[in-house]
Amino acid sequence: xxxxxxxxxxxxxxxxxxxxxxxxxxxxxxxxxxxxxxxxxxxxxxxxxxxxxxxxxxxxxxxxxxxxxxxxxxxxxxxxxxxxxxxxxxxxxxxxxxxxxxxxxxxxxxxxxxxxxxxxxxxxxxxxxxxxxxxxxxxxxxxxxxxxxxxxxxxxxxxxxxxxxxxxxxxxxxxxxxxxxxxxxxxxxxxxxxxxxxxxxxxxxxxxxxxxxxxxxxxxxxxxxxxxxxxxxxxxxxxxxxxxxxxxxxxxxxxxxxxxxxxxxxxxxxxxxxxxxxxxxxxxxxxxxxxxxxxxxxxxxxxxxxxxxxxxxxxxxxxxxxxxxxxxxxxxxxxxxxxxxxxxxxxxxxxxxxxxxxxxxxxxxxxxxxxxxxxxxxxxxxxxxxxxxxxxxxxxxxxxxxxxxxxxxxxxxxxxxxxxxxxxxxxxxxxxxxxxxxxxxxxxxxxxxxxxxxxxxxxxxx
Amino acid sequence: xxxxxxxxxxxxxxxxxxxxxxxxxxxxxxxxxxxxxxxxxxxxxxxxxxxxxxxxxxxxxxxxxxxxxxxxxxxxxxxxxxxxxxxxxxxxxxxxxxxxxxxxxxxxxxxxxxxxxxxxxxxxxxxxxxxxxxxxxxxxxxxxxxxxxxxxxxxxxxxxxxxxxxxxxxxxxxxxxxxxxxxxxxxxxxxxxxxxxxxxxxxxxxxxxxxxxxxxxxxxxxxxxxxxxxxxxxxxxxxxxxxxxxxxxxxxxxxxxxxx
Numbered sequence: 001x002x003x004x005x006x007x008x009x010x011x012x013x014x015x016x017x018x019x020x021x022x023x024x025x026x027x028x029x030x031x032x033x034x035x036x037x038x039x040x041x042x043x044x045x046x047x048x049x050x051x052x053x054x055x056x057x058x059x060x061x062x063x064x065x066x067x068x069x070x071x072x073x074x075x076x077x078x079x080x081x082x083x084x085x086x087x088x089x090x091x092x093x094x095x096x097x098x099x100x101x102x103x104x105x106x107x108x109x110x111x112x113x114x115x116x117x118x119x120x121x122x123x124x125x126x127x128x129x130x131x132x133x134x135x136x137x138x139x140x141x142x143x144x145x146x147x148x149x150x151x152x153x154x155x156x157x158x159x160x161x162x163x164x165x166x167x168x169x170x171x172x173x174x175x176x177x178x179x180x181x182x183x184x185x186x187x188x189x190x191x192x193x194x195x196x197x198x199x200x201x202x203x204x205x206x207x208x209x210x211x212x213x214x215x216x217x218x219x220x221x222x223x224x225x226x227x228x229x230x231x232x233x234x235x236x237x238x239x240x241x242x243x244x245x246x247x248x249x250x251x252x253x254x255x256x257x258x259x260x261x262x263x264x265x266x267x268x269x270x271x272x273x274x275x276x277x278x279x280x281x282x283x284x285x286x287x288x289x290x291x292x293x294x295x296x297x298x299x300x301x302x303x304x305x306x307x308x309x310x311x312x313x314x315x316x317x318x319x320x321x322x323x324x325x326x327x328x329x330x331x332x333x334x335x336x337x338x339x340x341x342x343x344x345x346x347x348x349x350x351x352x353x354x355x356x357x358x359x360x361x362x363x364x365x366x367x368x369x370x371x372x373x374x375x376x377x378x379x380x381x382x383x384x385x386x387x388x389x390x391x392x393x394x395x396x397x398x399x400x401x402x403x404x405x406x407x408x409x410x411x412x413x414x415x416x417x418x419x420x421x422x423x424x425x426x427x428x429x430x431x432x433x434x435x436x437x438x439x440x441x442x443x444x445x446x447x448x449x450x451x452x453x454x455x456x457x458x459x460x461x462x
Numbered sequence: 463x464x465x466x467x468x469x470x471x472x473x474x475x476x477x478x479x480x481x482x483x484x485x486x487x488x489x490x491x492x493x494x495x496x497x498x499x500x501x502x503x504x505x506x507x508x509x510x511x512x513x514x515x516x517x518x519x520x521x522x523x524x525x526x527x528x529x530x531x532x533x534x535x536x537x538x539x540x541x542x543x544x545x546x547x548x549x550x551x552x553x554x555x556x557x558x559x560x561x562x563x564x565x566x567x568x569x570x571x572x573x574x575x576x577x578x579x580x581x582x583x584x585x586x587x588x589x590x591x592x593x594x595x596x597x598x599x600x601x602x603x604x605x606x607x608x609x610x611x612x613x614x615x616x617x618x619x620x621x622x623x624x625x626x627x628x629x630x631x632x633x634x635x636x637x638x639x640x641x642x643x644x645x646x647x648x649x650x651x652x653x654x655x656x657x658x659x660x661x662x663x664x665x666x667x668x669x670x671x672x673x674x675x676x677x678x679x680x681x682x683x684x685x686x687x688x689x690x691x692x693x694x695x696x697x698x699x700x701x702x703x704x705x706x707x708x709x710x711x712x713x714x715x716x717x718x719x720x721x722x
Contacts, residue, residue: 394548395554396513396536396540397548398537398565398570398622399573412555412556416555416556
């Protein structure tokens with residue numbers, strides 16, 4: 001693989017490092033990586049002049065000289081590793097778990113036994129499951145989309161390959177944990193996951209990203225997923241990176257006939273975060289529910305870009321993204337709903353809501369509708385503002401202190417998203433985490449006097 | 463000593479003065495009604511007493527239970543035993559009615575140095591009060607006021623009053639938007655809360671509510687002042703004659719007194 005501990009500073013040097021990488025992969029994969037590398041050389045990092053990146057400046061992360069970290073030193077006692085990942089592990093909650101450290105699967109820290117699912121490291125499956133992987137890898141995420149997807153394809157270290165055979169409903173949910181320990185310098189970790197859920201199967205999957213790095217580590221993750229007919233998936237993404245970390249993720253999901261997909265993206269960490277989530281409803285009767293919750297403080301910047309691609313008729317989608325912003329945090333939500341011609345009877349609903357808990361917090365929210373069919377129902381709404389003065393006054397008039405009233409209202413705001421998650425155990429787990437994050441927000445200051453900006457629009461074509 | 467004593471109270475929104483010298487005393491056990499046409503300042507009086515920050519008190523003082531009310535935050539007033547039933551109760555999605563009630567009860571108890579109620583004692587208390595207002599217990603699991611009918615919202619206000627057991631209950635146009643059946647239920651709830659330790663201030667535009675909550679005293683508010691006080695028969699007179707005949711001399715005197 002790529003030589004560890006090699007300094008990479010510029011885009012060109014990064015590309016050269018990756019080009020000098022391994023030749024041991026199957027020829028088709030080597031070819032794919034080369035193609036991706038050419039893409040990365042050609043398009044490079046995104047910049048503010050690009051419409052999809054106008055609110056998120058990635059310049060800080062492009063100026064860092066990253067090392068590709070070596071696989072973790074397992075000379076350390078396993079107990080020490082266990083201790084490091086314990087705060088992020090779901091093992092004790094009964095989940096199967098694959099633990100990746102510096103992008104490398106550590107079987108000694110993982111547990112995925114069971115006869116039902118087919119689970120392995122992607123690097124291992126490239127040989128054993130070559131046909132299946134070849135059919136799906138890099139088919140959901142376009143290489144040309146931006147430099148990050150190209151970079152990941154060119155240089156991903158490893159990730160999980162999960163295949164849920166038709167009709168299977170595994171008894172336990174599965175957790176992929178990507179952990180970046182503290183390094184003496186900046187590191188680049190590129191996880192790549194591929195999930196194939198066959199017809200009628202039903203699975204709950206979480207992928208979380210956590211780190212202890214005090215240096216500006218960059219996680220550049222890609223997850224591709226395909227759902228066969230009538231398959232059902234709940235996908236939870238939990239971003240708890242270290243305070244100085246950069247995190248970029250691209251998730252692409254494709255749904256066949258009658259498939260149902262629910263996602264929840266939770267952001268509690270990171271300095272500069274960008275998620276692209278695209279869901280393609282390829283065949284009639286598909287259903288997608290996209291949920292998001294970000295709790296940010298300090299100077300955290302979190303950008304959620306979603307694309308709901310209604311490519312077939314009679315599909316439904318609903319989307320709810322919420323943010324609680326304190327300090328000088330910045331949030332971005334851009335939700336695009338694309339209704340292609342022929343996607344009649346589309347029913348799409350999108351909502352984004354943000355509470356600004358300080359005068360210096362900023363939110364940019366933008367819905368985007370592109371509709372090429374004439375018998376569809378699409379609605380979107382967006383609100384940005386401080387905590388509701390009327391609600392605060394009402395609670396105070398019943399004896400509840402300002403601080404307690406603020407906690408109650410912020411928690412209710414967040415709980416509204418978490419309550420929609422179907423998986424009970426995960427919901428309880430996230431409630432605890434979010435409660436902790438909300439305690440970290442400074443709420444004692446009286447709420448800012450600012451008029452909420454309100455926009456409620458709807459577009460209906462019948 | 464009166465439980466609530468208002469002296470020469472003036473309050474404004476921005477530079478617009480709305481209350482122009484209110485004087486009023488309520489003793490424990492009494493029920494007073496404040497009536498008046500739209501814009502007379504009756505709701506403002508209720509809001510100022512509850513502590514709404516939209517209004518600035520420009521002159522006067524209010525003593526409640528021996529304390530200087532106007533220096534207290536809204537939550538302190540509540541804990542001291544002041545309760546205002548809102549004209550427009552606020553919806554709070556994501557917070558169940560029982561969670562809200564329990565938070566309120568325990569906040570007030572904590573302020574008073576009393577131990578918090580546990581879940582069992584709290585439920586016992588609330589269930590008893592629910593019966594009083596003919597409310598279904600599953601009401602407790604619904605988010606506060608969200609999707610409630612007008613009648614349910616007002617019953618919820620009185621339920622809170624019953625649970626919090628205040629010394630002073632202020633009903634801000636509690637009758638608005640209620641049909642006659644809901645009005646009777648709400649009035650029955652309020653009447654059951656009448657006690658020698660408590661006083662109640664009913665703010666209303668119409669006499670109708672006073673058929674069910676019979677006041678000891680009626681005051682007529684006009685242009686920010688009490689222009690007439692009497693017993694319950696005054697309400698009937700207002701019902702028959704309207705507010706027009708009460709064009710008190712106050713405003714004209716005021717104009718003349720500028721004396722250019």
